[in-house]
Amino acid sequence: HEHKEELRKAGHRKGISELEKLLNQRDELDVRIRELSNELERVGFWSSRDGGGIFPSFWITDNDPEIIDYNSSGS
Structure with missing residues (x-):
């Protein structure tokens, strides 16, 4: 029983870290999209x-x- 609980905890930690990684990537993409949008606006x-x-x-x-x-x- 204890082994299964440890596996669950490890899986949860792994899932959270992957989610955080994906959210950070999305934030970086949002910043880049805003930069490109501003650049396009500047050139008309x-x-x-x-x-x-x-x-x-x-x-x-x-x-x-x-x-x-x-x-x-x-x-």
Whole structure:
């Protein structure tokens, strides 16, 4: 019985350490994503955030009648 309890404890410690490792990796990735996002913003790129696409800022065409016509044509 004592042996099984020790195995459980060891497994729990291992699981927690792996979880902490993964959470640290995620934190590092979040920091890098923010850095890249800020860099893209500085050079004039933006994201629609809907599909995660990144486009040059000169593609912002909210009021461009030709783009509106193109989008409504289904092409």
